[in-house]
Amino acid sequence: MVRTPCSIRLCLGAGAGFFMLSFLYRVFVDSWVGRIVAGLFFLAFIGFGVGDVLMNIGTERADVVARVGDRPILVQSYQNALQSEMPQVAQSMHLSDPSQIPASTREQIAQQVLTRLVLQAEIAEAADRHGLIVPDSVVRDEIFSIPAFKGRDGQFDRALFNDRLRRTGMSEGRLVDLVRQEQASRVLLQPIRDGATVPDVMARRLFDFEAQTRTIDLVRVPFDSQQPTATPTQAQLARYHANHPWEFVAPEFRHARIVVLSADTIGRQIDISDDDLHKAYDAQAQTFNAPERRDVQIVTVPTEARATALRAQWTDGGAWAQVQKDAGKDAAAVELPGMKISDVPSADLGKQVFAAPANATQGPIKSEGGWVVFRVTSITPAHATPFGEVRQALHDQIAHSRAQAVLADRVQKLQDTIAGGGLDSIPADLGAAAVSGDVDASGLTHDGTPAPIPGSDAVRQAVVARIFAQAKGANPELVQGPDGVWYAVSVDGVTPGHALTLAEAGPRVAAAWLADARRHMADRQATAYYTQAQGQGGLGHVSPAIAGLEHSQPISPMQPAPEIPREVAALIFRLTQPGQSVMTEAGDSYVVATLTAINHPDPATQKNLYDRVRAGLAQSMGDDIEMGYGNALEGVVKPRPNNSAIHAVMAEVTGSQNTGTAQ
Numbered sequence: 001m002v003r004t005p006c007s008i009r010l011c012l013g014a015g016a017g018f019f020m021l022s023f024l025y026r027v028f029v030d031s032w033v034g035r036i037v038a039g040l041f042f043l044a045f046i047g048f049g050v051g052d053v054l055m056n057i058g059t060e061r062a063d064v065v066a067r068v069g070d071r072p073i074l075v076q077s078y079q080n081a082l083q084s085e086m087p088q089v090a091q092s093m094h095l096s097d098p099s100q101i102p103a104s105t106r107e108q109i110a111q112q113v114l115t116r117l118v119l120q121a122e123i124a125e126a127a128d129r130h131g132l133i134v135p136d137s138v139v140r141d142e143i144f145s146i147p148a149f150k151g152r153d154g155q156f157d158r159a160l161f162n163d164r165l166r167r168t169g170m171s172e173g174r175l176v177d178l179v180r181q182e183q184a185s186r187v188l189l190q191p192i193r194d195g196a197t198v199p200d201v202m203a204r205r206l207f208d209f210e211a212q213t214r215t216i217d218l219v220r221v222p223f224d225s226q227q228p229t230a231t232p233t234q235a236q237l238a239r240y241h242a243n244h245p246w247e248f249v250a251p252e253f254r255h256a257r258i259v260v261l262s263a264d265t266i267g268r269q270i271d272i273s274d275d276d277l278h279k280a281y282d283a284q285a286q287t288f289n290a291p292e293r294r295d296v297q298i299v300t301v302p303t304e305a306r307a308t309a310l311r312a313q314w315t316d317g318g319a320w321a322q323v324q325k326d327a328g329k330d331a332a333a334v335e336l337p338g339m340k341i342s343d344v345p346s347a348d349l350g351k352q353v354f355a356a357p358a359n360a361t362q363g364p365i366k367s368e369g370g371w372v373v374f375r376v377t378s379i380t381p382a383h384a385t386p387f388g389e390v391r392q393a394l395h396d397q398i399a400h401s402r403a404q405a406v407l408a409d410r411v412q413k414l415q416d417t418i419a420g421g422g423l424d425s426i427p428a429d430l431g432a433a434a435v436s437g438d439v440d441a442s443g444l445t446h447d448g449t450p451a452p453i454p455g456s457d458a459v460r461q462a463v464v465a466r467i468f469a470q471a472k473g474a475n476p477e478l479v480q481g482p483d484g485v486w487y488a489v490s491v492d493g494v495t496p497g498h499a500l501t502l503a504e505a506g507p508r509v510a511a512a513w514l515a516d517a518r519r520h521m522a523d524r525q526a527t528a529y530y531t532q533a534q535g536q537g538g539l540g541h542v543s544p545a546i547a548g549l550e551h552s553q554p555i556s557p558m559q560p561a562p563e564i565p566r567e568v569a570a571l572i573f574r575l576t577q578p579g580q581s582v583m584t585e586a587g588d589s590y591v592v593a594t595l596t597a598i599n600h601p602d603p604a605t606q607k608n609l610y611d612r613v614r615a616g617l618a619q620s621m622g623d624d625i626e627m628g629y630g631n632a633l634e635g636v637v638k639p640r641p642n643n644s645a646i647h648a649v650m651a652e653v654t655g656s657q658n659t660g661t662a663q
Helices: 007-013 018-022 023-030 033-043 050-055 076-093 103-129 135-142 158-168 172-194 200-211 236-242 263-267 274-283 304-313 319-327 346-353 387-425 458-467 506-538 566-572 607-636 645-654
Strands: 001-003 065-068 071-074 212-224 251-259 293-301 332-339 362-366 370-381 433-440 484-493 580-587 591-601 657-661
Touching: 065 103, 065 645, 071 076, 071 103, 076 103, 076 645, 103 172, 103 607, 103 645, 135 172, 200 607, 212 370, 212 506, 212 566, 236 387, 236 506, 251 263, 251 387, 251 458, 274 304, 293 304, 293 319, 293 346, 304 319, 304 362, 304 370, 319 370, 319 607, 346 362, 346 370, 387 484, 458 484, 458 645, 506 580, 506 591, 566 580, 566 591
Parallel strands: 001 657
Antiparallel strands: 065 071, 212 591, 251 433, 251 484, 293 332, 293 370, 362 370, 580 591
C-alpha cells in the first residue's frame, strides 16, 4: 500500500540521503531561480501562473499541497518539481524512461521533493523574520545573469525577457519576488553551510574507496547463445503453462470517456489574424533575422613596425598564444567571439573585419587606438527565417498565451458543467478535448498502441491511473494533472483480466518454454565456469582457456566502465582480494567475473581528485546541517499540509489511488 504522509515531518524524516544526493541539482536547477529557468523557460507553455489565478478565487483549494506561514506550495509547483526530478533519478538508475521507476521509489522521490519545497519555504520565512533585505540592484544583477534572458550577444535582452515571462504566464513582479527570496535565503544559509569542516581521516577513507581502481576478467554467457536440441512436447507445454500462469494473462480493459482541458486544447480553437502574426514576427525580428557574426582575434599595438612584426609571426591559428605573449604590456590582445559589425567600435575597422576572409591574418591597419592586426577565426553567415517558416510556431505561441489567460475561467466553467450534467453536457466552445475507448493499465489499446489521450506522457499516465482507480459508474470529477492540464474521466465499462487457456496463449507458450530452456542452459554453463574459477584461482587460470574471456581496463567507483555490467561492478567492489570470483545475471546473460588486481592511489599524485572528494564531503555535511536547521525551523513555522492534494499527487506519481494516511 502506498502511504501518503499526513504531516510534513514524515516527509522531512524519510530518506535524507536522497536529499543530499540531489543537492547540486537543487542548487543549480531546482532552486527558485533555477526552476524558473529550467522548469519553466526551457519547458515552455507549462502554465505556471494558473495556480496564482486559482488561489485568488476564494479560500484554500485543492491546488495547494501545503502552506508554510503565508506561503502556499502549489500542486503545479510540486508537479513541475517532480517532472524535473524523475528523469534525473531514472538516469541514475540506468533506466531509459521515468515510467520504469518502481512505484515505491517514485513515492519516496515525491516525498523528498515535497520536503525540499517545504524547506525552501521555511527558509524564506526565516529570512523574512530576520529582516534580511536584498537591495534592488542585487535582484537586478541576478535576473540579468539568467541565461534564459540573454540574447545572442550574451547581454540581457528585454524583449526576450518579456517573451519568456509571457509564454510561462509569470508576471515580472512575481519573478522579482522569487529572486529576492532566493537571494535572502542564500544570505541566511551560506554562513550555516560554511561551518561544515571535513576531518582528514574521513576524506582519506572516502578517497581510498572512490579513487581505487580494479581490473577484472569476465566471461558472458548470453541466453540466446544456447540452442536446445529438443522440441517441447505437448505435455511439456501444458506443464509450463500450468506452472507459469502469470505469464499468460489478458489484461483488464476499461472503457472510459475522457475530457481534457489545457492551454493547448483551448488554443486549437483560437483564431489568430495574419495582422497579429506579422506583428509577432516583427517583434521578434532579431530572433528570426540574425546578422552575420564573426569570431575575431585582434591585437592593437602603438607602432606600425610592431604590428608588421606580429603579422609576420602570426602565420596560422596555432600562433595566437605566442602572439598574445609577444604583443607587449602596452598592447591589447583579445578574442571577440560572436561579433556583429555594429559591435566594432570603429566603423572603418568593422568594414575591414567583416570583409576579411577566415583564417588569414590581416593588417597592419591604422585605427583610433593604434595599429591593428587581426584574424577572423570563424564566420556565421547571416540568416533570415521567412515568415512562412515560422507562421505556425507564431500561431501556436500566441494562441497558447491567449489560452493561458482564459484557462482559469474555463476550468471553473467546466467544473460547474460536469457537476451539473456530467460529461454529456460540455459546450463545444470551452475548448476541451474529448476522447473515449478501451485502455489497459499500461495505457494501451487492444492492438497494443498507446491510447490517443491528449497531452504529454505524464498527462496520459495520470489519466490512465485515474481510470483504473475510479469505480465504474462513479461521477466524474475535474482534477488537475501534470503540465497545467485538467481532466475528468467516466468509466462505463470494465472487461476483467483473465488467464489465457493453453489454446488461447498459442505460440506464446512455446516461445516462453524455449526462452526458459535457453536461460537454464546458460545458467549451467556459467555455473561451470564459476566453479572452475573458484577452484583454479580465477578465470584466467582455467585450463583449457575459456573462449570469449575479456580483460577489463581499470575501473573505479567514480569512473565505471560502460562495457562492464553495473550488476557485476557492484559485486566486484565488495571483493577483498584478487583471485575471488562472482557470478550474476546481467540483462540477457549470465556473467562470471574474477577480480585480478586492486590499485590504491596516493592522494599526493591525484590532488585534484582528492580535493573533489573532500569538497563533496563538505557539501554533504553542509546538507546535513541545512537539514537540521530545517527541522528546527519547523518548530517555529509549522507547515500545514493539504492531505487530499498530497493524496492526488501521490496517486499520479505511483499510478495508484490506494493511498492510505500515514499514522
